[in-house]
Structures are given as structure tokens and as C-alpha cells.
Amino acid sequence: MDNPLYCSSMDELVILMNMTYKCNIMCKFCGQRNLPVEVKKMSMDNELLYELCLPLYERAKMIWLNGGEAFCHPECFNYVQFLSSKYPRSTIKIQSNGLLFDSKWHNLAADNLIWIHISLNGSNESIYADTCWDREGAYAKIKQNLDSYIALLKERSLIVFAPSISMVINKDTAHDIEDFVLLALTGQYRACVFYFDSSEDDKTGYFRYPDALRPALLKLLKLERVLADKFSMFFRFRIPATELSLIEKEVEAMPMSKLIKEYAEISELAEKRSIKKEHEERERVRKAKGKKALSIDEESKTSLRQDKRDNKWVCSAPFNEIEISPDRTFGFCCLLQRPRFDMVQYIKDGSINWDEAYNNAALFEVRKDFLENRYHICLEGCPLKAANKQI
Numbered sequence: 508m509d510n511p512l513y514c515s516s517m518d519e520l521v522i523l524m525n526m527t528y529k530c531n532i533m534c535k536f537c538g539q540r541n542l543p544v545e546v547k548k549m550s551m552d553n554e555l556l557y558e559l560c561l562p563l564y565e566r567a568k569m570i571w572l573n574g575g576e577a578f579c580h581p582e583c584f585n586y587v588q589f590l591s592s593k594y595p596r597s598t599i600k601i602q603s604n605g606l607l608f609d610s611k612w613h614n615l616a617a618d619n620l621i622w623i624h625i626s627l628n629g630s631n632e633s634i635y636a637d638t639c640w641d642r643e644g645a646y647a648k649i650k651q652n653l654d655s656y657i658a659l660l661k662e663r664s665l666i667v668f669a670p671s672i673s674m675v676i677n678k679d680t681a682h683d684i685e686d687f688v689l690l691a692l693t694g695q696y697r698a699c700v701f702y703f704d705s706s707e708d709d710k711t712g713y714f715r716y717p718d719a720l721r722p723a724l725l726k727l728l729k730l731e732r733v734l735a736d737k738f739s740m741f742f743r744f745r746i747p748a749t750e751l752s753l754i755e756k757e758v759e760a761m762p763m764s765k766l767i768k769e770y771a772e773i774s775e776l777a778e779k780r781s782i783k784k785e786h787e788e789r790e791r792v793r794k795a796k797g798k799k800a801l802s803i804d805e806e807s808k809t810s811l812r813q814d815k816r817d818n819k820w821v822c823s824a825p826f827n828e829i830e831i832s833p834d835r836t837f838g839f840c841c842l843l844q845r846p847r848f849d850m851v852q853y854i855k856d857g858s859i860n861w862d863e864a865y866n867n868a869a870l871f872e873v874r875k876d877f878l879e880n881r882y883h884i885c886l887e888g889c890p891l892k893a894a895n896k897q898i
């Protein structure tokens with residue numbers, strides 16, 4: 508079909524499954540703390556996992572399991588086995604706090620080149636306890652899970668499939684950025700991600716705690732330049748716009764030699780890394796396993812990507828992403844609460860016509876808006892809303 512608003516084959520689909528809102532830990536900064544109690548107890552049921560969403564899986568490039576804590580879903584292991592055996596061409600990504608990512612999971616993850624992302628939230632035990640979750644032994648257990656998985660990947664010459672790790676930056680954790688990057692490099696992780704705590708954004712373009720957060724942003728921007736093509740570091744999400752534009756100019760003007768000198772250890776550790784070469788190696792292995800190809804962009808920005816459509820760069824979310832929740836609603840972006848669509852209205856004879864559901868009138872409107880450069884429904888702080896550059 509020629510209509511640019513209609514998504515027919517959806518072969519590029521990224522499916523984001525919010526498996527459960529339950530979680531086995533209690534991060535101090537958890538954004539889900541304020542969810543209503545009945546929502547926090549919700550998990551996907553088997554009909555949703557194995558029947559209603561079934562037509563989507565073969566169309567997926569990536570199936571991303573999220574939570575709460577995905578591993579807390581009692582069906583999670585069986586479900587991942589099912590996806591891996593029936594839909595081996597798709598890449599599975601699992602986002603987790605790492606506590607339950609134990610040896611039971613390691614072979615399954617390595618055999619199927621699953622992308623594991625762990626919200627590690629600290630470069631060491633005491634920072635984790637002070638700023639994230641004060642439970643004795645938790646960090647050590649997560650770290651042990653990660654270390655033994657990395658050892659297994661090395662044994663199998665699959666280290667390029669090492670997990671990525673992330674941390675939340677707020678006034679209490681800002682001092683840990685450099686050590687976290689050092690940990691990511693020494694541990695041979697795939698990438699590291701930093702999320703600014705949205706409760707510390709004053710919503711007028713500035714940080715609520717500039718004394719701690721401006722130096723943190725400055726450091727990230729400097730490290731981004733130092734690591735450039737070597738190691739993937741993502742943090743450009745929900746940064747107050749004015750802060751970013753001011754500090755960005757300052758960093759752009761700094762000579763590279765000065766930055767390399769300032770971050771000599773990190774620069775040295777990253778010397779042998781290459782985002783392009785590691786991506787090519789993953790592609791080689793994925794291809795040998797019959798998996799669909801993933802571009803560097805699809806890997807590094809699973810759901811925050813632009814595609815070129817109608818000769819302009821457009822956020823790809825409403826064209827190739829489906830985000831599904833346990834309450835049987837779906838949306839098209841992991842960041843937007845609205846619009847959401849009720850699956851029930853598309854169920855006929857026990858199954859869903861996804862071509863119809865994913866091409867409903869409201870989604871057409873969103874696609875039209877995006878193609879005409881209108882992002883009014885989107886989050887301030889989404890880098891794609893700010894970018895949507897025209898060619």
C-alpha cells in the first residue's frame with residue numbers, strides 16, 4: 508500500500524512487552540512507586556503472551572521485555588524459551604535489575620544472543636546501598652550474576668554480547684559517573700546508559716539541584732567526546748533543555764587533547780574498543796544464527812530512533828514500535844502514556860487483527876503529525892522531539 512501512514516508488513520517491529528509491574532527490589536528513585544496499588548500487582552497473562560500477541564512475534568526485529576522486573580514474572584523463563592525456539596530470527600532484549608539473572612538464565616541468554624540490560628545503579632556496593640536500595644548482599648549478588656555471565660561469554664568467544672548497564676543520575680549519585688564508566692570499561696560491558704532523575708528537573712529548562720547536576724552533565728558531555736566512536740554511552744534523555752544547550756557549547760569548544768588528558772584512564776581503557784567493529788562482530792554472529800540484521804542505531808537506541816520517511820527524519824516509534832501492557836492496552840512509545848488503545852476492540856474469534864489495530868485512525872493522526880513535524884504530544888526532554896531535523 509502506498510499510503511505512508513499505513514504500516515503493512517511491520518517487519519521492522521520493536522515490541523516492548525511490559526511483562527509485569529511487580530518488582531523484587533525498591534529503588535529510592537523508582538518512578539513506579541506512585542502507580543496505584545492494583546496496577547503494581549499486574550502481570551501479563553498467558554493468553555496475552557502466547558495467543559493475542561502471537562501474530563506480532565514473527566514480524567519483530569526486537570522483542571524487548573521490561574517491567575517492573577521482567578524476571579519476577581513466573582512465566583518469564585518459559586516465555587523466553589518459547590520466543591527463542593519459535594522466533595529465532597528476532598533479537599530478544601531483557602531489561603532487569605539483575606538480582607534474578609542467575610545461572611539458570613545464563614545459558615539461555617548466551618545460546619540465543621539475548622541482549623541483557625542491567626540497571627546496576629552504582630559503581631560499588633556502598634553507593635548502591637546509600638542511593639538505590641539498602642539491602643545487604645543485593646549489589647554483591649547482582650555483580651556476581653554479571654561476572655559469571657561475562658565469564659561464560661568470554662569462554663564462548665561472545666564477549667561482544669556482554670550486557671549493557673545503566674544508572675540513574677540525581678544529586679546523590681552524580682559523583683559516581685566516572686567510576687561507573689570505569690566499571691563498564693574494565694568489566695567489558697557492551698555500553699552504559701545514564702538516566703537523569705526526572706524528579707530533579709524543575710520543568711522550566713533547569714535542574715533543581717544545579718550544584719550537583721551541572722558538573723554531572725558537563726562530565727557526561729566531556730566523556731561522550733572522549734569515548735566517541737569507541738564505547739557507546741547514552742545519556743541524552745530528559746535533560747532540561749536550557750542546561751543542555753549551555754553546557755554543550757562549552758564542551759564543544761574544548762580541545763580534544765585537554766579532554767583526553769583529563770580522562771586519561773578512561774581514554775586508555777577505551778583505546779581498543781570500537782563501536783563499529785563490535786557491532787560488525789555481533790552482526791556476523793547474528794547472521795550465522797539466522798537473525799534479522801540490526802543497525803548500530805537500532806542496537807544503541809532501541810526505541811529512540813529516527814527513520815527517514817518522505818525525505819525527512821521522523822521519530823520511528825509510531826511506525827514500527829508497539830508497547831504492550833498487562834491491562835491489554837497498547838501504545839507506540841515507551842515514554843508516552845497517551846494515546847493508548849484497548850486491544851479488546853480488535854479481538855475477533857479469539858485473535859487480534861494487528862494490521863487493523865496498528866493502523867487505527869488515531870495512529871494515522873500521530874503519523875501524519877510527525878511527518879509534518881508536529882510533536883506536540885511528545886515529552887519535553889525526549890531528544891527526538893528536540894531533534895526532528897529536516898533534510
Ligand code: SF4
Pocket residue numbers: 530531532533534536537538539574575576603604626
Ligand atoms: S528495578 Fe526498576 S521497577 Fe524495580 S524498584 Fe528499581 S526502578 Fe523500580
Ligand code: SF4
Pocket residue numbers: 810811812822823824825839840841842843882884885886889890891892
Ligand atoms: S516521546 Fe515522541 S518523539 Fe520521543 S520517542 Fe516517543 S514518540 Fe518519539
